[in-house]
Amino acid sequence: MANDKTVSSVGEFGLIEHCFKNLGRSDIPGVGRGIGDDAAVLFVPRTQDLLATSDTLVEGVHFTRDADPRQLGWKALCVNLSDIAAMGGEPRWYLLSISLPPTTPLAWVEQLALGLAAAGERYRVALVGGNTTATTGPIVLTISLFGVVGNGRPILRSGAEEGNRIFLSGTLGDSVLGLRRLTGVDRGACEKGMVDFLLDRHVRPMPRTELGMALVDAAVARSAVDVSDGLLADLGHVCAASGVGADIHLEKMPLSLAARQWLGDGDGDRWRVLLTGGEDYELLFTISPGALDQIPAIAEKVGVPLTEIGVITREKGVRVWNSGKPLVLSDAGFKHF
Numbered sequence: 163m164a165n166d167k168t169v170s171s172v173g174e175f176g177l178i179e180h181c182f183k184n185l186g187r188s189d190i191p192g193v194g195r196g197i198g199d200d201a202a203v204l205f206v207p208r209t210q211d212l213l214a215t216s217d218t219l220v221e222g223v224h225f226t227r228d229a230d231p232r233q234l235g236w237k238a239l240c241v242n243l244s245d246i247a248a249m250g251g252e253p254r255w256y257l258l259s260i261s262l263p264p265t266t267p268l269a270w271v272e273q274l275a276l277g278l279a280a281a282g283e284r285y286r287v288a289l290v291g292g293n294t295t296a297t298t299g300p301i302v303l304t305i306s307l308f309g310v311v312g313n314g315r316p317i318l319r320s321g322a323e324e325g326n327r328i329f330l331s332g333t334l335g336d337s338v339l340g341l342r343r344l345t346g347v348d349r350g351a352c353e354k355g356m357v358d359f360l361l362d363r364h365v366r367p368m369p370r371t372e373l374g375m376a377l378v379d380a381a382v383a384r385s386a387v388d389v390s391d392g393l394l395a396d397l398g399h400v401c402a403a404s405g406v407g408a409d410i411h412l413e414k415m416p417l418s419l420a421a422r423q424w425l426g427d428g429d430g431d432r433w434r435v436l437l438t439g440g441e442d443y444e445l446l447f448t449i450s451p452g453a454l455d456q457i458p459a460i461a462e463k464v465g466v467p468l469t470e471i472g473v474i475t476r477e478k479g480v481r482v483w484n485s486g487k488p489l490v491l492s493d494a495g496f497k498h499f
């Protein structure tokens with residue numbers, strides 16, 4: 163289709179047919195009826211529980227019109243995938259509800275769909291329905307994602323116990339450093355390869371789906387959360403849900419080479435950025451000390467480093483230690499309101 167077309171020139175059904183229908187994938191199990199009926203028909207085996215999550219992206223709040231729509235499509239699906247990963251589930255199906263101004267270029271929606279298709283391919287999830295509406299307001303994109311996990315096996319935030327060891331996957335803070343580059347907060351000399359790495363970590367999160375599923379398989383995780391609001395805020399959610407506290411140690415924190423260079427001598431303000439920045443989409447989980455010897459095999463199996471960063475305590479609150487000295491931090495992460 164020509165690139166000067168808008169969504170109003172193809173209409174709702176044209177848009178679905180042209181952009182979204184091929185996101186329906188025929189290789190995903192459990193789809194009795196996907197796009198094209200009044201509702202999707204989905205099958206969940208009796209041995210599994212259904213997981214459901216939803217996330218909304220609003221133009222002007224979560225993205226700008228000049229953002230790359232392909233990256234937006236990837237990220238919109240991946241933030242939902244990360245929530246299913248945190249529960250240890252296998253992602254399966256999603257619904258897409260999108261409100262578009264009639265003047266939105268068709269090419270914008272095509273690119274968005276390509277980003278969704280790439281994430282759907284990588285994480286094996288199918289679009290099974292949704293809704294398309296015209297709006298006089300900003301673009302609004304809501305994805306609801308469904309996954310499955312063995313009966314009674316989902317990893318909850320509320321299972322952390324005193325003495326549990328706290329683990330973090332991947333590396334901390336790359337995404338917020340990418341965002342700071344993108345928005346011009348951080349300028350100045352930095353190796354191009356490092357900048358590209360940080361930007362990629364911000365716009366192209368890689369949900370830890372395989373890790374979540376491996377933690378369920380091995381039955382080792384007592385609690386888990388994905389790091390979306392910032393490590394301190396999300397660890398705080400686990401502690402609040404479990405009625406416990408935590409000590410974490412900065413010298414143990416897994417950092418990329420780029421983040422380590424940016425951190426330099428590691429003053430408190432810079433640590434605060436890494437600990438509260440958010441959008442890491444890594445998994446934070448706790449295990450009992452008896453399960454420690456299983457962690458290296460899981461890390462190897464899923465190809466993601468897993469680092470012990472602290473311990474769950476009976477005393478409530480999250481305490482951050484910098485080489486044995488307490489680090490006082492005021493702001494504990496992203497707040498939605």
Ligand SMILES: [Mg+2]
Pocket residue numbers: 244245248387388390
């Ligand atoms: Mg989450």
